[in-house]
Amino acid sequence: MQQITEKLNAKGLRLPPPPQALAAYEPALRVLDSIYVSGQLAFDDFKGVVPSSISPEKAIKAAETAFLNALSLAISLLNPEEKLQLIQVQGFVQCESDFKEIPQIINGASLLAIELLGDQGKHTRFAVGVASLPKNSPVEIACTFKVYL
16 A cells, blocks of 8 residues: 555645544445445535535545545555455535536546556446535545455
8 A cells, every 4th residue: 555655645645544434334344355435525625516616626626535535444444465456436426406517526536546546446437416415515435445465
């Protein structure tokens, strides 16, 4: 994971501490060689509905932040010699009903994943628009990872 830290530093980013659950669920769960990360928000850094109260550009940054929260949780479940492969990103964007650029918002998470994990960051994905998200977050990201040596 040293390589991920170095790539983050080069971008002026950091891996946050693993977020705590907001209710009665596990933020991340490891089952054999798979890690399932519950929906992650950008927390208090970003709030609002795209594009009426938060710009698409800021929502893209929120998607990056939410992915970093998911990655932090996944890394916290690894043994030192293990690595991650991202399998799927599930993206939700709190947006106006006529906003059609939903995939571009979630692309913030996808591009960051590929940048940080290389070929192991290529993944399947879905991106949907929703009327509301917890804590008025513009984005929520859930991920599935595979663990390998």
